[in-house]
Amino acid sequence: MSAGRVKLPLPLIRQRPWYPGQLGGIAGTDSESGLRTSCEGSVFYVDPNHSDANDNRDGTNPTAPLATVAKALTLCQDYRGDVILVMPNDGGAYGGTVTGRVTPVTESVTVNVAGVRIVGTNNAGVQGVHWTPATAGGTCISIRAMDVLVEGIAFLGSAGGVGINATWSTSGEGDNPTVRHCYFDDNIDTGIELDYSWYPRIYGNMFECDEYGIEALNVEGALAYGHIYDNWFYDVGTSAMELADSYRMLIERNWFYVNDAVQAAASADSMINLASGNNNMIANNWMSCLLPAAANGDYDDCNSPGTNDAWINNHCMDGDSVTNPT
Numbered sequence: 001m002s003a004g005r006v007k008l009p010l011p012l013i014r015q016r017p018w019y020p021g022q023l024g025g026i027a028g029t030d031s032e033s034g035l036r037t038s039c040e041g042s043v044f045y046v047d048p049n050h051s052d053a054n055d056n057r058d059g060t061n062p063t064a065p066l067a068t069v070a071k072a073l074t075l076c077q078d079y080r081g082d083v084i085l086v087m088p089n090d091g092g093a094y095g096g097t098v099t100g101r102v103t104p105v106t107e108s109v110t111v112n113v114a115g116v117r118i119v120g121t122n123n124a125g126v127q128g129v130h131w132t133p134a135t136a137g138g139t140c141i142s143i144r145a146m147d148v149l150v151e152g153i154a155f156l157g158s159a160g161g162v163g164i165n166a167t168w169s170t171s172g173e174g175d176n177p178t179v180r181h182c183y184f185d186d187n188i189d190t191g192i193e194l195d196y197s198w199y200p201r202i203y204g205n206m207f208e209c210d211e212y213g214i215e216a217l218n219v220e221g222a223l224a225y226g227h228i229y230d231n232w233f234y235d236v237g238t239s240a241m242e243l244a245d246s247y248r249m250l251i252e253r254n255w256f257y258v259n260d261a262v263q264a265a266a267s268a269d270s271m272i273n274l275a276s277g278n279n280n281m282i283a284n285n286w287m288s289c290l291l292p293a294a295a296n297g298d299y300d301d302c303n304s305p306g307t308n309d310a311w312i313n314n315h316c317m318d319g320d321s322v323t324n325p326t
Helices: 069-075 095-099
Strands: 012-014 034-036 043-046 083-086 109-111 117-120 129-132 139-143 149-151 153-155 162-169 178-180 190-195 201-203 212-216 227-229 232-234 239-242 250-252 255-257 281-283 310-312 314-316 319-321
Touching: 043 069, 069 083, 069 109, 117 153, 129 139, 153 162
Parallel strands: 043 083, 083 117, 109 139, 117 149, 129 153, 139 162, 149 178, 162 190, 178 201, 190 212, 201 227, 212 239, 227 250, 232 255, 250 281, 281 310
Antiparallel strands: 012 034, 314 319
């Protein structure tokens, strides 16, 4: 099975049971057995568009799915290899009128299970399984556990809001998060917030956010040791990467498009801001700005380095930069 263009090794392949469940069609009484491909992990199916979706079952049968991701998280265990598969939905211009699966996931969940994977099984040609926060301006997914993976989700804003917040704090250790092949639309304020989160891996995503694509809040502490690559930032409102105080980050092979109005504002930091950070490497990124020049809107205006950073061979519209921005 694949989701979000990534091959997904499932710990359990569910089969129809060799014997039926309890007479009367009582949900969750059939066999949980299947062809297991790893030691323990379970697969939990979530589908708010299913006619019989409800949270009063074990969630391991795709024909009898759970209604909410929140319920699925209560069934997961730390580092067991559990996967939450969110079934396709699309309220957008294309899939919704064809499939009728127009109900998005509308939840604000806190992930406190280490090693769990939340995967949207999006249709081909659609940005991802649509997810909006439970309340206007809220956060869709708050990660407070280690080694959490999120992929194949299209985060849609509701009067702003945040797609994913990963934080290391007294409420949980949100280190080592992976976010891949997701979409963050222009109705959401911030795509991904990282606060004192070490070793994040963020790749293959598209950001069109109203304010920030990826932002380091630095409330609990600085962002560090992350790898951000192969992402597309299209006309993000304030700054594609607002990562001040970050250190030992590798930022490579990303694409930045910024419209002329934002790009022309001097010192806008509309692409990458690493001010007050240190020892980062920023290499081989593609930027819709000019090399450093006297005019506003150039490489220096769109970016800010940290101390002892190495900005290597980043590509501007009129050539490659071989210096750090100033």
